[in-house]
Amino acid sequence: MSDSTRTIKVAALSRVEGEGGMSVRLNGSEVEQVELRIFEPPRFFEAFLRGRSPHEVPDIVARICGICPVAYQMSAVHALERIVGVTITPEIRRLRRLLYCGEWIESHGLHMHLLHAPDFLGCESGLQVAERWPDEIRRGLKLKKYGNELLEVLGGRAIHPINVAVGGFHRMPRRDEFAKLIPSFEWGVEAAIAATRWVATFNFPDFEEDYDFVSVSHPDEYPLNEGHIVSSTGGTWTADEYESEFEEVHVPHSTALQAVRR
Amino acid sequence: MAAKPRLAVFKFASCDGCQLTMLDCEDELLALGELLDIVHFLEASDRAEPGPYDVTLVEGSITTPDDAERIRHIRQQSRYLVTIGACATSGGIQALRNWADHEDFLKAVYASPQYIQSLATSTAIAEHVPVDFELRGCPIDKRQLLDVVQSLLHGRKPHTPSHSVCLDCKRRGTVCVMVAQGIPCLGPVTQSGCGALCPAYDRGCYGCFGPSVQPNLVSLTTQFHATGMATPDIVRGLRLFNAYAPEFRHESERLAGDRARECDAPTAIAEEVQS
Ligand code: SF4
Numbered sequence: 001m002s003d004s005t006r007t008i009k010v011a012a013l014s015r016v017e018g019e020g021g022m023s024v025r026l027n028g029s030e031v032e033q034v035e036l037r038i039f040e041p042p043r044f045f046e047a048f049l050r051g052r053s054p055h056e057v058p059d060i061v062a063r064i065c066g067i068c069p070v071a072y073q074m075s076a077v078h079a080l081e082r083i084v085g086v087t088i089t090p091e092i093r094r095l096r097r098l099l100y101c102g103e104w105i106e107s108h109g110l111h112m113h114l115l116h117a118p119d120f121l122g123c124e125s126g127l128q129v130a131e132r133w134p135d136e137i138r139r140g141l142k143l144k145k146y147g148n149e150l151l152e153v154l155g156g157r158a159i160h161p162i163n164v165a166v167g168g169f170h171r172m173p174r175r176d177e178f179a180k181l182i183p184s185f186e187w188g189v190e191a192a193i194a195a196t197r198w199v200a201t202f203n204f205p206d207f208e209e210d211y212d213f214v215s216v217s218h219p220d221e222y223p224l225n226e227g228h229i230v231s232s233t234g235g236t237w238t239a240d241e242y243e244s245e246f247e248e249v250h251v252p253h254s255t256a257l258q259a260v261r262r
Numbered sequence: 263m264a265a266k267p268r269l270a271v272f273k274f275a276s277c278d279g280c281q282l283t284m285l286d287c288e289d290e291l292l293a294l295g296e297l298l299d300i301v302h303f304l305e306a307s308d309r310a311e312p313g314p315y316d317v318t319l320v321e322g323s324i325t326t327p328d329d330a331e332r333i334r335h336i337r338q339q340s341r342y343l344v345t346i347g348a349c350a351t352s353g354g355i356q357a358l359r360n361w362a363d364h365e366d367f368l369k370a371v372y373a374s375p376q377y378i379q380s381l382a383t384s385t386a387i388a389e390h391v392p393v394d395f396e397l398r399g400c401p402i403d404k405r406q407l408l409d410v411v412q413s414l415l416h417g418r419k420p421h422t423p424s425h426s427v428c429l430d431c432k433r434r435g436t437v438c439v440m441v442a443q444g445i446p447c448l449g450p451v452t453q454s455g456c457g458a459l460c461p462a463y464d465r466g467c468y469g470c471f472g473p474s475v476q477p478n479l480v481s482l483t484t485q486f487h488a489t490g491m492a493t494p495d496i497v498r499g500l501r502l503f504n505a506y507a508p509e510f511r512h513e514s515e516r517l518a519g520d521r522a523r524e525c526d527a528p529t530a531i532a533e534e535v536q537s
Contacts, residue, residue, distance in 0.1 A: 066281075069277075
């Protein structure tokens with residue numbers, strides 16, 4: 001190691017889900033290596049799911065993450081439905097999408113206002129942002145709350161919904177339960193646009209890298225629940241092709257596996 | 263004005279859901295920030311001040327040697343320590359390893375198990391350090407959390423109801439899913455807290471809030487058998503988010519005829535008492 005090499009270590013990252021740290025090795029002002037150390041203790045979901053009944057899976061996998069339980073519940077029910085050959089009705093499909101939207105609204109409200117805005121505005125927390133931008137944070141919290149209310153109507157509760165089942169829902173929501181939400185969401189459409197405009201005023205660093213971005217893509221809608229896997233460098237795959245195209249690698253400094261292209 | 267009480271939140275093996283419950287108090291969050299000095303809460307703030315803390319909320323279970331040490335340090339720094347959620351109060355879903363082959367679990371998930379530091383058990387915080395109050399649930403309930411925090415702010419001893427979910431169904435006017443539909447339900451032996459949610463959604467309770475006071479598990483599982491449920495299904499039903507809570511654990515072991523491992527951490531309270 002030459003004299004000009006130094007390492008910046010962040011012991012624990014804040015305002016992220018889960019536990020991790022980071023180290024950056026610099027040579028002069030050049031970044032040589034960046035390591036994201038996830039020290040979140042392993043909980044072994046892949047191991048203890050073996051031998052469970054399919055009916056228990058949506059409840060169990062929710063507990064992988066309290067911030068995005070619906071994401072796990074949806075992947076699980078889709079996988080199990082394919083295995084047992086169940087086709088869901090268009091109504092179930094739309095209700096699932098709605099449930100997922102509730103989670104996105106809640107989660108985006110949380111991330112934008114409480115987790116990320118502080119970084120752009122030089123504050124330690126969302127509470128501190130609220131001292132200078134009270135209306136913006138109040139609006140964000142309200143958006144987040146309405147996302148949670150949608151989750152509650154369809155899922156029973158916001159964190160670890162209890163209503164998701166293989167094949168559909170345990171109980172269908174009633175029309176009047178939804179009707180109550182309409183005024184909130186009419187306000188929410190405008191509020192979401194205003195929140196986006198506020199975030200657009202943040203000072204984003206001018207940083208471009210040669211990334212390979214991978215996501216799900218759907219021809220007709222914003223892809224939440226289904227579609228193809230696509231890459232920004234070209235390439236389209238079905239979910240079945242995931243394992244032949246991607247590999248999950250285990251590195252010494254992280255308890256989270258890293259998914260990379262094969 | 264007296265200094266605001268210093269609040270800290272710490273995470274162990276968990277899903278973040280119980281901490282998130284605090285941030286889900288959208289209507290109360292800003293007011294809480296006025297009443298309390300939140301000095302350590304990594305999920306919400308860069309502030310990570312050392313102790314002492316007046317109130318410490320602990321999420322998650324003890325599953326690594328480092329965490330078994332870390333909780334002792336946190337305890338020393340905390341005047342009032344509250345554990346939040348099933349992971350912290352009973353070991354959580356990750357306590358299923360307590361009945362399994364830990365090596366096999368490691369290999370099932372990791373290509374290089376030698377990189378992983380993990381105990382063969384997942385145990386409640388109270389198995390490691392004295393705990394002042396345990397708040398149940400997977401996840402905890404927002405109203406109960408606010409109630410506990412408010413009690414502590416006013417110097418009152420926190421209290422949460424310990425009756426069973428059954429009573430809440432009656433209050434809510436939900437027709438019993440077990441009697442009317444023959445759906446197996448843990449409501450008779452599970453502590454109140456969720457508002458009797460699952461039966462209101464036409465399904466049986468699956469025990470998020472852990473055992474209620476003096477639950478009669480033998481009677482309930484006998485009834486499950488009588489309705490045609492097979493023993494392995496009953497055992498799996500008890501082995502979910504509060505699997506290692508003593509009452510659920512003993513009944514599932516009585517039925518399955520197996521035994522879970524005792525706490526694997528060298529610093530656990532039980533071992534200190536023995537030696
Ligand atoms: S008790 Fe349940 S909700 Fe709370 S941290 Fe553990 S898994 Fe998450």
